[in-house]
Amino acid sequence: MIDTDLYCVKILVRGIVQGVGFRPFVYQEAVKNSLTGWVRNTSSGVEIEICGTRKCVEQFLHTLQNNPPPLARLDHIKVTETHPNGATEFLILESADSESQFLPVSPDISICEDCLRELSDPNDRRYRYPFINCTNCGPRFTIIKGIPYDRPNTTMASFDLCPACQEEYTNPLDRRFHAQPIACPECGPYLWLEVKGQRVAEREDALQKARQLLKGGAIVAIKGLGGFHLACDASNEKAVRALRNRKKRSDKPFAVMVFDLSRVEKIAEINEEEKAILLSRQKPIVLLRKKKDARVVQDVSPDVDTIGVMLPYTPLHYLLLEPGEGFPEVLVMTSGNLSEEPIAYEDEEGLTRLQNIADAFLLHNRPIHMRVDDSVVAVSAGGFLPIRRARGYAPDTISLPFHFPPILAAGAELKNTFCLTRERYAFLSHHIGDMENLETLNSFVEGIEHYQNVFKTVPEVLACDLHPDYMATRYAEARSERENLPLIRIQHHHAHLASCLVEHQWDTDDPVIGLIFDGTGLGEDRAIWGGEILVGGYSGYHRRFHLEYIPLPGGDASIRKPARTALAHLWHAGIPWEEHLPPCSALCGDELTLLHSQLKHRINAPWTSSMGRLFDAVSSCIGLRHEASYEAQAAIMLETICDPKETGTYSVILQEDEIKLGTLWQEILNDWLAGTPPSTISAKFHNWVATVALYASETIRSETGINTVACSGGVWQNRVLVQKAKTLLEQHGFRVFFHKIVPPNDGGLSLGQAAIAGWKATKRNG
Numbered sequence: 064m065i066d067t068d069l070y071c072v073k074i075l076v077r078g079i080v081q082g083v084g085f086r087p088f089v090y091q092e093a094v095k096n097s098l099t100g101w102v103r104n105t106s107s108g109v110e111i112e113i114c115g116t117r118k119c120v121e122q123f124l125h126t127l128q129n130n131p132p133p134l135a136r137l138d139h140i141k142v143t144e145t146h147p148n149g150a151t152e153f154l155i156l157e158s159a160d161s162e163s164q165f166l167p168v169s170p171d172i173s174i175c176e177d178c179l180r181e182l183s184d185p186n187d188r189r190y191r192y193p194f195i196n197c198t199n200c201g202p203r204f205t206i207i208k209g210i211p212y213d214r215p216n217t218t219m220a221s222f223d224l225c226p227a228c229q230e231e232y233t234n235p236l237d238r239r240f241h242a243q244p245i246a247c248p249e250c251g252p253y254l255w256l257e258v259k260g261q262r263v264a265e266r267e268d269a270l271q272k273a274r275q276l277l278k279g280g281a282i283v284a285i286k287g288l289g290g291f292h293l294a295c296d297a298s299n300e301k302a303v304r305a306l307r308n309r310k311k312r313s314d315k316p317f318a319v320m321v322f323d324l325s326r327v328e329k330i331a332e333i334n335e336e337e338k339a340i341l342l343s344r345q346k347p348i349v350l351l352r353k354k355k356d357a358r359v360v361q362d363v364s365p366d367v368d369t370i371g372v373m374l375p376y377t378p379l380h381y382l383l384l385e386p387g388e389g390f391p392e393v394l395v396m397t398s399g400n401l402s403e404e405p406i407a408y409e410d411e412e413g414l415t416r417l418q419n420i421a422d423a424f425l426l427h428n429r430p431i432h433m434r435v436d437d438s439v440v441a442v443s444a445g446g447f448l449p450i451r452r453a454r455g456y457a458p459d460t461i462s463l464p465f466h467f468p469p470i471l472a473a474g475a476e477l478k479n480t481f482c483l484t485r486e487r488y489a490f491l492s493h494h495i496g497d498m499e500n501l502e503t504l505n506s507f508v509e510g511i512e513h514y515q516n517v518f519k520t521v522p523e524v525l526a527c528d529l530h531p532d533y534m535a536t537r538y539a540e541a542r543s544e545r546e547n548l549p550l551i552r553i554q555h556h557h558a559h560l561a562s563c564l565v566e567h568q569w570d571t572d573d574p575v576i577g578l579i580f581d582g583t584g585l586g587e588d589r590a591i592w593g594g595e596i597l598v599g600g601y602s603g604y605h606r607r608f609h610l611e612y613i614p615l616p617g618g619d620a621s622i623r624k625p626a627r628t629a630l631a632h633l634w635h636a637g638i639p640w641e642e643h644l645p646p647c648s649a650l651c652g653d654e655l656t657l658l659h660s661q662l663k664h665r666i667n668a669p670w671t672s673s674m675g676r677l678f679d680a681v682s683s684c685i686g687l688r689h690e691a692s693y694e695a696q697a698a699i700m701l702e703t704i705c706d707p708k709e710t711g712t713y714s715v716i717l718q719e720d721e722i723k724l725g726t727l728w729q730e731i732l733n734d735w736l737a738g739t740p741p742s743t744i745s746a747k748f749h750n751w752v753a754t755v756a757l758y759a760s761e762t763i764r765s766e767t768g769i770n771t772v773a774c775s776g777g778v779w780q781n782r783v784l785v786q787k788a789k790t791l792l793e794q795h796g797f798r799v800f801f802h803k804i805v806p807p808n809d810g811g812l813s814l815g816q817a818a819i820a821g822w823k824a825t826k827r828n829g
Contacts, residue, residue, distance in 0.1 A: 071114040073145045078138035079169045080109045081212040084198035088132045090235040093153040096123045103156035104211045158211040167460045173346040173376035175200035193379040198242045205289045214243045218430035225250035252429035273425045284421035289435030290406035291399025291413045296391035300360045309420040312402045315693040316364035318348045318371035320396040322384040330357035345455025346376035347438035405506040408434035435493045444786035449806045457493035464570035467821030471522035473535035474813035482813035485520045498534040525550045526820035530585040551820040555584025556595045559775035562815030566804045572600040581776030582675030593673030596759045601822035608759045611724045614668035616661045625679035625697040626689035632680045636725040649689035685741045709746030753787035773800040777808035
């Protein structure tokens with residue numbers, strides 16, 4: 064019999080409940096309600112056992128469910144009645160580990176207001192300490208080696224706590240109770256500065272010397288939370304140009320960091336939603352509209368009207384950027400790597416790989432276990448728009464609409480992420496990068512091994528892209544053969560569609576209309592797809608419309624040559640290459656002759672339906688960009704100049720299953736020859752794409768009755784297009800899904816691969 068005088072329950076809480084102040088919160092609420100029992104971390108979450116009057120237990124449960132700590136995320140709470148255990152007080156027990164259990168892990172969190180206040184307080188023992196943190200902020204994912212999330216399982220294990228820190232760490236009423244990275248100047252990590260291989264300063268002196276170097280125009284490599292940054296004065300043209308030259312990054316925009324919001328407002332236009340994201344605990348890079356009079360050299364973000372801005376997210380950043388006489392208000396803060404390589408994160412690696420870029424290194428001795436780059440986001444008409452999902456967001460779990468077997472999806476070649484699933488959780492990795500070199504492949508493999516370890520998941524099914532030459536595909540093939548695991552190959556654009564559906568918790572296989580617009584993805588007919596309008600769900604799809612095929616001279620190499628792509632479009636449309644046309648004048652006579660022969664004889668010129676390459680071609684045809692130094696540069700310039708007031712469009716011709724392009728090109732060139740401003744042509748082209756989306760969707764709705772549209776693929780990073788398409792589709796009664804959790808580009812692709820593989824594996828086995 065259960066004691067009628069006491070009401071006792073056992074509670075299991077799953078979600079992000081470790082390293083976020085959850086146990087002290089439980090302790091304080093239990094004491095407040097005169098409850099006895101215990102709480103402890105386990106590998107699957109937090110277990111609680113409480114006894115008291117029914118009223119007090121119910122009050123405790125209400126607070127637990129409705130007002131948990133700010134960083135906690137409660138995914139599941141199981142409450143069962145139990146017998147009294149004879150406890151006379153409430154205790155916090157040692158953690159219990161289990162080989163088979165797992166729980167979500169918190170991403171790294173930017174410094175909280177309490178720690179920031181202590182950082183600036185001369186009377187506080189952590190005054191100006193660059194590694195100040197508590198249970199509400201600081202490193203998490205980048206220092207975790209395993210779970211439960213206890214100090215011995217982090218890179219802080221080698222730092223023995225001083226008596227003062229030990230007292231805080233063991234006091235359930237203290238803000239730093241079991242804050243695993245807890246440290247102070249007496250017992251924790253410290254800074255030092257190296258110049259030309261020599262340690263020249265330590266601690267505060269190192270910080271101040273680094274500031275002086277930045278002030279004087281130097282490039283400083285800074286070891287931060289998830290890896291190295293390369294920093295310089297964003298108002299110093301010579302410094303920014305030197306950084307570009309040394310990093311081998313000719314045009315791609317740099318991100319910048321400023322001390323506070325008032326300084327953001329000096330360089331960029333900002334709305335309330337953008338402010339909220341900048342100030343959020345994730346502190347991502349936010350793409351903002353650049354002010355014309357911003358005191359930032361043009362070379363920071365050339366040829367575009369946006370600038371990527373972030374606020375300090377670690378105490379070190381705050382100390383480094385604090386206002387001072389003559390100190391730059393805006394610092395370039397870009398990833399510590401050579402272009403196309405992963406961010407450096409270990410000391411020796413950073414010193415070796417960045418030695419020809421940085422003039423000095425600001426280092427510290429808190430090891431980073433998992434490299435994580437900065438996240439990049441924007442605000443569009445579709446709302447929050449993730450572009451690169453990394454620090455602050457990864458490895459936050461994504462709920463799956465179904466229960467799947469453990470799956471590893473390998474992702475794609477560009478902007479790679481991988482995805483692990485377990486039960487109804489998807490663990491989408493942080494941004495890995497473009498899988499074009501051995502360094503990135505090694506980072507990819509390290510990441511997979513770490514996720515499997517932390518989330519205690521061994522995949523039973525593998526998923527990959529159809530493209531046989533992707534490094535990620537080859538990894539999946541080799542592992543499938545080595546471990547005798549089933550491998551499911553998934554068409555690229557089908558994965559994009561599924562990724563968007565998972566985000567929106569689409570919990571059936573009912574088909575939707577998929578507007579899947581991107582640059583490159585291998586089609587089932589071995590052509591390069593990219594302008595696809597699909598009808599389908601998780602189990603399969605039908606390709607209802609696609610952009611008319613054109614030959615793509617040089618294949619993937621054409622990504623860097625918009626002029627060649629433009630001339631291929633004109634050649635296919637039967638439009639003569641007249642020398643006054645911008646893409647013709649961009650190439651010499653020999654290049655034009657060779658290109659014509661290549662197209663005529665179909666030499667290394669695969670067919671493509673790519674929407675991304677169509678944007679590139681239009682950009683070149685109106686004289687904006689003929690050669691791209693980074694992906695989508697020509698398309699971004701086309702978006703940048705778009706006239707927001709222009710409502711005209713070009714003719715849309717849907718013929719059987721094709722979106723015809725010949726008339727589009729005739730009308731664009733007629734406008735150009737008539738002297739129509741490029742901004743007007745850009746706007747009319749964007750309107751044409753949105754109208755294509757509408758007309759095709761209306762045709763499919765009339766055929767099938769389907770009224771839901773999912774928009775995915777890298778082209779949907781174009782905020783002008785999102786606004787126009789959203790408005791048109793919603794005005795005509797469509798329900799429209801845009802990405803808000805994972806990127807629409809290939810950074811979200813592995814989530815879709817996992818969902819499709821999970822669906823197929825589940826149906827095959829049951």
